Amino acid sequence: MMDIELRVPREGTPALLRTPEQFADAAHALSAGRGPFAIDTERASAYRYDDRAFVVQVRRHGAGTFLFAPEGHRAELGAALEPVLNGQQWIIHAAPSDLPCLGWLGLSPGAIFDTELAARLCGCERSNLAFLVSELLGFELAKQHGAADWSQPDLPQEWLDYAALDVEFLAELAQLLETMLRAQNKWEWAQAEFSHILATNAQPCSSEVSALHLAPHPEQWREVKGVRGLKDRRQLQVARTLWQVRDSQARAQDTSPARILSNRCLVEIAYAQPESITQLKRISCLPRRASERKLWWEAVETAYMSPAQAWPHLTRPQQVPPKSQWSRDYPQQWEIYQELRSRCEERADSLHLRPEVLVSTSVMRAFVWAVAGLAAAPGVHNNIAGSVRTLADAEALLRRHDCRDWQIDILLPLLAPLLPSRGVPGAEQC
Template identity: 45%
Template structure:
């Protein structure tokens, strides 16, 4: 059965102000969500911001073309307030672009994971706690379109309608399990890292797979293709991947095609797209004509950064064995808590600390906790995982 929730769509500065006044008169936390269009547009900005508050109703803000006005209207009301979001990471980042930051956060998706739910998606959680079945399926649409279809807007409004109920129910579950304080640390961490931390601009070296490009010529090609793609995507407000996929850039850099035909045969290259072969081959040619002294060099691996799994296992078998033993103990502890191992301790944090232990052995559980905190673990994670990283004999001592 299709649901048609009550909501108000606002797309003008005057409408933003009226909606903000109505929200201010409501009560309790703000349930917030965003819809983005990063598969179609250059960046991950929000094209729709949904806000629900008890006693006020649901408002859908369409900010494109009026982003400053949205910020001016909503920041005095939502800024520094209590928010509820489901799977908050990307939403917080896009809301930060609008100048909106919460004081406190309750992430219902993360809370569900810490409460031991295997399926913490919004639809499953709403059905579990309210018995309501949400019709899903519009999350990957092009939300930059105007006007947005009515069924998309219904979908967007439903994403915030039940968040207050979920937050209250999950807070009770977490408190009963002794995990509420841990969840609150996780929520605060999300605010620090996804809302308040300044966004770091991407560079060509951030491309997935570019580490596999080893020759100077290949790196020069990868950089030139990325820069051309980035400039064109920014100019046209298009998704960079729609112009040339990252995996294709890496493949071209590895192949180093010497002719247009060779470029067209690179797997995944959009040779059938009109003008694509001549355009991108021109970029390759121009890049290779630059003086070699200006070509990028391979970045030297930071000795403090863990190597790849095959390199670690092959070159440092003893410390790799210690990593595997620690991973097993962390997984067992997570199982006892009814949560996933990566929620108890992220694999990257575990690798970082165990790699540091290869050069400077962990002295005791206190030392392990200290290093975990320095690597970004939260206090509750360090308290549980720290003793698990120390060799059993050392832990007993």
């Protein structure tokens, strides 16, 4: 049986609501509906400074679908929707990506059903929305505008069709996935995961707040791809200063930092440590305008003139060596890790679970290092080697890494044979 292709919602695409009066009318209609709210957002982080929502989609049985344009009236949209949505059950696909920007509007659920996570718990082959709607409901959705510039003032009709379709089937999908979870005895697991997502991602604040109004984390620059490959403190100081100037420019212009200076170019400049603007100009990825080149050279000069004792250290404190070092520098621990990973993957497969839902690779590495790591490992601060010797220690480590009860119940029998009391190789070196 072939899927039914849908390019517009079954009831048609609603108009995009832009005014406080329209927000209030829509909120009243939603309050008269029944059941949970299906919610999604469209953002423009590739074009704007932050990840705030430029379209908010809400659908509820008995009320229909509504599309809201928050920009210019964010406080008014929050005021209209808060009494209706806050504290209620929401259905969202991949909730961690949407909850923060909804929180910036002052909106927060009382409970959620995350269809993306539910699909991974059920062991579905894929968990993207288009696949699930096709596989479970028999409708084919066009998925082609997710990375578009939703901050544009005038959105094409086909984009609005796409946005409305994103919430069209969430309620039906949630019903089917709940049935599957219950049939697999995973409903309690799902509820624990939904609660965890809610606790870690839903943080309502003033509807006037977004990342534009919040100071960046002082160590955020280290997350730029390639920065970890820089080898000395002077390079790191150049990278940090370039990042700070870029962030300030992007914030002032409300544009994506990568559009001011790409991550690749930022790292290339830091790596090269140019000693003159002439040397800087030789970096091919550098913006071509003279004013921009002058800006980046001034940033490099500022980095060089800062006190050397204030330059960043090469690595942030780590309790476990970076994963890139294990196979080369710690072969014994790497072998134990590979064994544990294989066990966890086999157990996840037997439960029809995606392995990453059961346990992350970072948690497995932490356990192996805590059991069999080396007490003197270069670059490892706050070393946890030797800190896990018993099952109680193992459970404590899992809880510190935010594992939930259902995961701990499954993992402890897999970890027990690797504890020092069972003769794990390498444990005596701790």
